[in-house]
Amino acid sequence: MLNYSTSEENYIKAIYHLQRQDETVTTNELANELKTKPASVTDMMKKLKIKKLLHYQPYQGFRLSSEGCKVALGIIRRHRLWEYFLAEKLKFSWDEVHEVAEDLEHVSNKKLIDKLDEFLGFPRVDPHGDPIPDANGKIEISKKICLTELPFNTPANVSGVSDQSSEILELLEHKKITIGVKLEVKKKFDFDNSMEVRIGRQPAFTISKQLAENIFVQTP
Amino acid sequence: MLNYSTSEENYIKAIYHLQRQDETVTTNELANELKTKPASVTDMMKKLKIKKLLHYQPYQGFRLSSEGCKVALGIIRRHRLWEYFLAEKLKFSWDEVHEVAEDLEHVSNKKLIDKLDEFLGFPRVDPHGDPIPDANGKIEISKKICLTELPFNTPANVSGVSDQSSEILELLEHKKITIGVKLEVKKKFDFDNSMEVRIGRQPAFTISKQLAENIFVQTP
DNA sequence: TTAATATTTTAGCTTTGTCTAAAATTATTT
DNA sequence: AAATAATTTTAGACAAAGCTAAAATATTAA
16 A cells, blocks of 8 residues: 555545545535645646546546545544544543544554554544444445434434534533434424434433434444 | 644754754754755755744854754654653554654644643653653753763663664563663673673672663663 | 865755636536 | 536646755865
């Protein structure tokens, strides 16, 4: 596996994330994501095409090649392991880890990352509930859905919240809803769209439509 | 505290280490240390002078300003804390940590480093026995001397070995001489320059001239 | 104290990654 | 289907950090 510059890595990672939703990524989308200019994107795309990391025909958008995907998964593995380390060991709060991991992820020493993985006990998800690729780049693809879309009686793990205000965190803490907790939906009420959910075997309790809309879960 | 590029940081760090021995650092010395060319050094010196990180008159060599020293100590703090982490937590061996820390040291997030320091229990020396500057840049200046120069009956901590061959490591392991161990010299023999040393209160034992020449110690 | 040698600096070129402005292409409307 | 609008690419510049070769300065030696 070759070595790529920080800039190249940031482009590869951004394309990987953007092409999840859409089929092919456009120049403007990527420029917007990376807070750069379309002309810079085109320059880099030419470079990454030569390195065989992506498929790209002028004016037709681009997507990662299988080699490009492998590289992206390596970067994401590093990013998420560092996020886990920062939250779990250094006691960074949930919303701080991403920014710091953005820098750490570019230190690409395979032995370092594999030993870090081992030290952390081979975690399978990062502090936001996103899956961590293993040393071979394998990743558990479990789609993140909104709690409002979870069918009845289907256990799912809480994997994140979209709003990160202190107000919502206060409420989540009170209701003992934290990342990784296993939830299932028992009832929904059409009147106000509130729902009753249950954590494990504990008694069910009610959460509002507003809260449910901000909670994301993953089914294994 | 401003932010500096990886390249600038490498120059600052190298000057810091070189000016320990000598008073003023020369272009050739620095080029040699950084495996670069004298012309590149001159370019960077002009840049660092403008940033007030060093004192420099053309053809007269250079030394760090007090601001430059502060920056250097920050880099060294990061480097040595990561070295400690790699050795202590990730179980990297002694001679592997330096190279990996060379990359990690450039991630300059103050909160990250201070939390790492706390997580590690505020270690005072790195795995080579070199002191770690604290969050304010204070460093315990204890000179590293060769075991052959240590006066009789003066306890000192083993802080490193110059040779790192497997042969010497085997011998050190056998004699239970590891980094941090407190030693004192009891006797020297002029015939072969061998010496008798003692670890703590244990019985004294003999080490050869060749071995003593490769062991460095620090007096508190 | 000149002359020869070594060191340091300058000048000019290269690469990487960015930018702006203009040209080319694609998409949308009328 | 042509005209307008939006997107994308090209062309040309710039800053950072490096290099080589030549010029300038210091040092050493005769």
